[in-house]
Amino acid sequence: MRTPVSTYRLQIRPGLTLQDAAELTGYLRTLGVDWVYVSPILTAEEGSDHGYDVTDPSTVDPSRGGPEGLSALSKAAREQGLGVLADIVPNHMGVASAGQNAWWWQLLKEGRGSKYAEAFDVDWDFGGGKIRIPVLGSDEDLEQITVVDGELHYYDHRFPLAEGTFAPGDSPQDVHARQHYQLIGWRRADAELNYRRFFAVNTLAGVRVEIPWVFDESHEEIVRWFREELVDGLRIDHPDGLADPEGYLARLREATGGAYLLVEKILEPGEQLPGTFSCEGTTGYDALADVDRLFVDPAAEEYLDSLDARLRDADAPADYEDMIHGTKRRIADGILRSEILRLARLVPQSMDLPADKVADAIAEVICCFPIYRTYLPYGQDVLEESIRRAAENRADLKAVLEDLRPLLLDSSGALARRFQQTSGMVMAKGVEDTAFFRYTRLGTLTEVGADPTEFAVSSGVFHERTARRQQVLPLSMTTLSTHDTKRSEDARARISVISEAVPEWELFLGTVQELAPIPDGPLAALVWQSIVGAWPADRGRLQSYALKAAREAGNSTNWTDPNQDFERHLAAAVDSVFDVPEVAAALANFVAELEPYGTSNSLSAKLVQLTMPGVPDVYQGTEFRDGSLTDPDNRRPVDFQARMTALAELDNGAAPPFTDEAAKLLVVSRALRLRRDRPELFGGYLPVVAQGAAADHVVAFDRGADRRGALTVATRLPKRLAREGGWRDTAIELSGNARDELTGATYSAGTVHLATLLEQYPVALLVPTD
Numbered sequence: 001m002r003t004p005v006s007t008y009r010l011q012i013r014p015g016l017t018l019q020d021a022a023e024l025t026g027y028l029r030t031l032g033v034d035w036v037y038v039s040p041i042l043t044a045e046e047g048s049d050h051g052y053d054v055t056d057p058s059t060v061d062p063s064r065g066g067p068e069g070l071s072a073l074s075k076a077a078r079e080q081g082l083g084v085l086a087d088i089v090p091n092h093m094g095v096a097s098a099g100q101n102a103w104w105w106q107l108l109k110e111g112r113g114s115k116y117a118e119a120f121d122v123d124w125d126f127g128g129g130k131i132r133i134p135v136l137g138s139d140e141d142l143e144q145i146t147v148v149d150g151e152l153h154y155y156d157h158r159f160p161l162a163e164g165t166f167a168p169g170d171s172p173q174d175v176h177a178r179q180h181y182q183l184i185g186w187r188r189a190d191a192e193l194n195y196r197r198f199f200a201v202n203t204l205a206g207v208r209v210e211i212p213w214v215f216d217e218s219h220e221e222i223v224r225w226f227r228e229e230l231v232d233g234l235r236i237d238h239p240d241g242l243a244d245p246e247g248y249l250a251r252l253r254e255a256t257g258g259a260y261l262l263v264e265k266i267l268e269p270g271e272q273l274p275g276t277f278s279c280e281g282t283t284g285y286d287a288l289a290d291v292d293r294l295f296v297d298p299a300a301e302e303y304l305d306s307l308d309a310r311l312r313d314a315d316a317p318a319d320y321e322d323m324i325h326g327t328k329r330r331i332a333d334g335i336l337r338s339e340i341l342r343l344a345r346l347v348p349q350s351m352d353l354p355a356d357k358v359a360d361a362i363a364e365v366i367c368c369f370p371i372y373r374t375y376l377p378y379g380q381d382v383l384e385e386s387i388r389r390a391a392e393n394r395a396d397l398k399a400v401l402e403d404l405r406p407l408l409l410d411s412s413g414a415l416a417r418r419f420q421q422t423s424g425m426v427m428a429k430g431v432e433d434t435a436f437f438r439y440t441r442l443g444t445l446t447e448v449g450a451d452p453t454e455f456a457v458s459s460g461v462f463h464e465r466t467a468r469r470q471q472v473l474p475l476s477m478t479t480l481s482t483h484d485t486k487r488s489e490d491a492r493a494r495i496s497v498i499s500e501a502v503p504e505w506e507l508f509l510g511t512v513q514e515l516a517p518i519p520d521g522p523l524a525a526l527v528w529q530s531i532v533g534a535w536p537a538d539r540g541r542l543q544s545y546a547l548k549a550a551r552e553a554g555n556s557t558n559w560t561d562p563n564q565d566f567e568r569h570l571a572a573a574v575d576s577v578f579d580v581p582e583v584a585a586a587l588a589n590f591v592a593e594l595e596p597y598g599t600s601n602s603l604s605a606k607l608v609q610l611t612m613p614g615v616p617d618v619y620q621g622t623e624f625r626d627g628s629l630t631d632p633d634n635r636r637p638v639d640f641q642a643r644m645t646a647l648a649e650l651d652n653g654a655a656p657p658f659t660d661e662a663a664k665l666l667v668v669s670r671a672l673r674l675r676r677d678r679p680e681l682f683g684g685y686l687p688v689v690a691q692g693a694a695a696d697h698v699v700a701f702d703r704g705a706d707r708r709g710a711l712t713v714a715t716r717l718p719k720r721l722a723r724e725g726g727w728r729d730t731a732i733e734l735s736g737n738a739r740d741e742l743t744g745a746t747y748s749a750g751t752v753h754l755a756t757l758l759e760q761y762p763v764a765l766l767v768p769t770d
Contacts, residue, residue, distance in 0.1 A: 092198040281476020376416060
């Protein structure tokens with residue numbers, strides 16, 4: 001198996017095609033990258049900027065470069081010595097435009113008699129044998145449908161007609177009534193849909209890849225990539241949605257000839273990837289959470305909790321466990337109620353249980369889940385504990401839960417299998433996409449895959465977790481930014497400094513809330529932190545983010561019934577950054593207070609991530625400072641030419657100050673090159689302990705098996721460090737002579753003071769010279 005040393009993620013789209021990616025391979029090689037890593041490239045919904053809505057799994061998307069583009073990228077990568085990692089989407093297909101998806105079109109045309117009736121996950125008995133499609137403004141909008149050229153049309157939507165269902169003179173409504181599908185009002189999707197979706201996205205229909213022929217047909221093109229040696233490894237999107245992730249990975253491993261595989265799996269703190277999974281690891285959110293918390297000051301937790309309580313006008317800060325139970329329950333009873341009701345319909349009628357109580361009980365168990373899903377029998381203890389907690393929460397459901405328990409634990413049964421596919425949906429929507437916009441004491445903490453109740457980690461805890469990573473999953477990915485992160489690594493690096501500047505944060509927040517109030521205290525904290533982290537940013541980016549954050553939080557407004565008065569206040573607050581001099585001045589002053597320390601955090605976190613055990617990924621463009629917020633903001637075009645020019649200057653001897661964004665490019669390029677060109681320096685993991693007054697402000701580790709490997713030294717909590725007098729007598733011991741890859745400075749074996757080692761940059765990357 002060929003495995004990567006590092007990867008570089010590119011968002012392939014019409015504006016950055018596979019051919020464009022091929023042109024970048026020379027730069028990536030010079031940067032030090034080992035593999036190029038591309039977002040989904042199979043044919044997707046026309047105009048899709050992300051590619052996760054595949055409509056034709058048999059072709060590479062023409063708008064993304066087509067098969068010629070993939071060949072060009074692969075050829076260019078090979079010439080540069082790079083591998084290729086591709087993102088694939090086995091869980092669902094895009095069905096927004098029925099005419100673009102041949103599988104879906106045939107299903108709608110032929111109904112249960114279609115070959116693809118087995119491919120899509122439809123509950124045919126619910127809905128009278130018809131697929132319910134929630135596209136109408138309301139059910140009364142059936143009056144707006146027409147029959148055009150042998151198709152049923154509703155505005156821009158096109159649908160097929162079953163054979164023999166139309167005759168001249170028939171009304172469109174009569175024709176519609178004869179189809180294998182039923183167009184319904186979009187609001188009915190929450191409780192009345194009868195096909196599995198990706199989360200609550202009606203236009204992404206679940207696919208049953210556990211069926212052999214479905215796997216074969218949906219992966220034929222992917223398998224060709226390996227047969228023709230175009231691609232070397234795969235990133236699997238959302239494996240938790242699959243009926244049998246373990247079986248899927250085993251089949252995929254075989255089909256690809258034993259290729260390198262990563263799963264987009266969210267691991268909660270303490271959770272381990274099942275040992276039976278045929279893959280090298282995850283896409284790195286677990287590493288991200290650990291790295292971020294190194295740069296959060298634990299002393300701030302009490303003060304930020306107190307501020308949170310005041311913002312909520314409460315006696316205590318938000319109770320996270322109580323919050324996420326409520327937000328998950330909101331999702332289970334709201335936009336994902338269709339999925340809960342489908343689970344309830346799987347309970348045999350012979351059990352004679354009230355249908356409403358069955359659905360209520362199933363929802364309660366899911367809302368008590370501490371992880372995304374189980375893989376029975378793996379995780380059975382988690383399921384049993386969740387059932388027990390549900391019974392404690394709801395004594396009125398205890399008897400029903402006891403009756404359901406054997407069904408939920410029976411891994412061979414339909415209810416247990418589908419329950420496992422559903423719990424992750426509720427977790428993702430209830431926690432990542434709701435609670436993370438409500439639990440706002442520090443924005444660094446609410447990142448995908450993280451538990452925000454873990455406020456900070458010490459160097460010691462970080463070392464313990466990282467040593468385990470080296471032992472258990474040395475080829476798992478590490479990351480700091482992705483196409484899905486709520487805030488980019490550099491935005492979070494600056495926000496983390498708030499934990500070292502709580503009085504200044506309170507003063508700033510009070511000032512802007514007085515001048516341009518957002519009438520929702522917790523949301524105000526989130527929005528202003530995000531603006532601070534992203535600054536400088538244009539008005540449109542910040543307006544889009546603030547509106548999305550408010551609607552996701554769902555406290556003061558939401559997606560389906562927006563509160564226009566609140567949203568006007570929110571927009572005015574964002575506008576004040578540009579239009580009210582006092583607000584602009586307050587923001588500029590606060591950002592200036594955080595900036596040098598945020599930059600220190602950025603360089604330190606990046607060096608730690610790039611040199612720690614695992615396969616480090618660099619998200620497109622983040623070799624420069626990148627203050628992106630949540631998607632689609634983090635998918636903006638990248639100025640690669642500027643990065644190429646800056647890298648050439650570095651290679652010609654430029655030594656930028658640490659505050660220059662070229663300093664991050666220096667750290668990224670030198671770390672990536674060292675990992676690729678000197679693999680013998682990265683064979684182990686040993687903590688390096690500092691001595692002296694500021695020992696807590698350094699995290700250091702040696703990647704050699706015998707203390708003669710690459711040695712990373714990074715600064716923690718830099719603002720407090722400066723406030724307390726700097727490094728003073730703090731030092732580390734070198735076991736041999738070494739050179740810093742960032743500055744070229746050399747050091748003799750023995751004691752090295754950090755004030756000397758970190759004089760130019762807040763980080764050092766030392767390489768043995770003897």
